Amino acid sequence: MGEDVEFITSGQPDRHWENLCRLYGGWNVEIPKLLTIYGLFLFILLFIPAVSLTGLTDSQMETRIAEMGVRRSFGAPKEMLLMQVIIENFLYTLLGGLTGLLISYIIILSSSQWIFFVGNIFASKAPQDAAMFSLSSLISYRVFFIAFLICMIFNLMAAFIPAWRASRRKIVESLNTK
Numbered sequence: 257m258g259e260d261v262e263f264i265t266s267g268q269p270d271r272h273w274e275n276l277c278r279l280y281g282g283w284n285v286e287i288p289k290l291l292t293i294y295g296l297f298l299f300i301l302l303f304i305p306a307v308s309l310t311g312l313t314d315s316q317m318e319t320r321i322a323e324m325g326v327r328r329s330f331g332a333p334k335e336m337l338l339m340q341v342i343i344e345n346f347l348y349t350l351l352g353g354l355t356g357l358l359i360s361y362i363i364i365l366s367s368s369q370w371i372f373f374v375g376n377i378f379a380s381k382a383p384q385d386a387a388m389f390s391l392s393s394l395i396s397y398r399v400f401f402i403a404f405l406i407c408m409i410f411n412l413m414a415a416f417i418p419a420w421r422a423s424r425r426k427i428v429e430s431l432n433t434k
Contacts, residue, residue, distance in 0.1 A: 314421075324337050325429075338423045353404045
């Protein structure tokens with residue numbers, strides 16, 4: 257009996273993405289190729305705002321050229337000016353990320369009574385019938401920190417180029433911009 261039986265595993269065990277594609281899509285897919293396509297797509301979606309952010313930072317640097325020229329004329333090294341701009345942008349990104357997380361918490365806490373309402377929408381006892389969820393089950397800290405890290409990397413790239421260009425200008429050119 258063992259010689260007549262053919263055991264087909266269809267490439268099992270599957271990775272999560274492969275399982276989803278086979279289960280819901282009914283098709284086989286090359287996962288590395290699919291992840292490469294999705295990764296490139298997400299990179300492009302994040303790269304476009306980073307280029308825009310670079311333009312905004314560059315225009316901000318143009319308004320601060322005279323300030324940087326004065327500081328350089330009093331002996332501030334180029335590296336110090338570069339680090340100042342990068343740290344300022346880092347703090348803005350940190351403040352924006354923490355503000356976004358705080359606003360997410362506030363929205364979830366204030367709207368959980370009507371978002372997770374389980375029951376008749378005409379019932380007068382809505383708060384008692386609402387489902388209760390913890391914040392950690394609604395907000396993935398791992399996803400938040402990965403997204404925050406990616407934003408920090410793109411912000412660093414977007415701030416470095418204009419700050420480097422502004423810090424490399426000659427002192428006389430910087431002072432004559434006003």
